Amino acid sequence: MLGLELVVVLGVAVLVGNVVGQRLGIAPPVVLLVTGVLLGFIPAVREAQLPPEVVLLLFLPVLLYWESLTTSLREIRTNLRGILQLSTALVILTAWAVAATGHALGLPWGPAWVLGAAMALTDATAVGVLARALPRRQVTILRAESLINDGTALVVYGLAVGITVGGEHLSMPHVGGLFLLAYGGGALVGVAAAWVNLTCGAA
Incomplete structure (x- = not known):
């Protein structure tokens, strides 16, 4: 199964799982977990790699x-x-x-x-x-x-x-640098994305 086809199958499974969960009053992640297990029995899905x-x-x-x-x-x-x-x-x-x-x-x-x-x-x-x-x-x-x-x-x-x-x-400097890169870099990317979003929205 191609990557795009697998994404479509997973997307449909998520939508159906959410609808079924809401109709039955069951938490959607539980329904999605069961759906994933059932999909695993389909050979084409089981052999696919995402x-x-x-x-x-x-x-x-x-x-x-x-x-x-x-x-x-x-x-x-x-x-x-x-x-x-x-x-x-x-x-x-x-x-x-x-x-x-x-x-x-x-x-x-x-x-x-x-x-x-x-x-x-x-x-x-x-x-x-x-x-x-x-x-x-x-x-x-x-x-x-x-x-x-x-x-x-x-x-x-x-x-x-x-x-x-x-x-x-x-080493403490190395570990500290990794944490700074992870959180500081993430914050900068988030601010940049928000700025682009606001700029495009205003335009």
């Missing part, structure tokens, strides 16, 4: 953009300290906990940290599903944290992979 760039450049930006539109900037400013703590310290702590568990089960530390970095993120869309069951302040904190925790996880993931293959060395 390039990681498609997920990174097509699906993920749309999800994060929508969540950013539904999150209050004023509430983010009010809870900024907690959001930053969750998106940095808690992500690292979660990655360490998963890595320690993996190492205890027999994984070397390098691959264990790679697994920990991959598992430490809070999914923005999953937080949206829980919005009705949590107080507004907690939902805001979790949504905002899920939007910016990728920087921390990517740094941890990159360091883990680099150390595992032997091409990376830990």
Whole structure:
């Protein structure tokens, strides 16, 4: 199955899953999970490979953009300290906990940290599903944290992979520079994108 065909199939599956979830009163991610499992039994879909760039450049930006539109900037400013703590310290702590568990089960530390970095993120869309069951302040904190925790996880993931293959060395200036690049670069790109959007909208 070609990449474009696979994207179309996944798009249709997402739309159908959301409609079915709303009709049955079931959280859409649960329906989508079951739909994904069922699609896996189709040989053409099971053998297809979706390039990681498609997920990174097509699906993920749309999800994060929508969540950013539904999150209050004023509430983010009010809870900024907690959001930053969750998106940095808690992500690292979660990655360490998963890595320690993996190492205890027999994984070397390098691959264990790679697994920990991959598992430490809070999914923005999953937080949206829980919005009705949590107080507004907690939902805001979790949504905002899920939007910016990728920087921390990517740094941890990159360091883990680099150390595992032997091409990376830990040092405070190096790690600090990576965090500055991840968050500072992301902020600059966001400001530039917002400026372009406002400029084009005004024109």
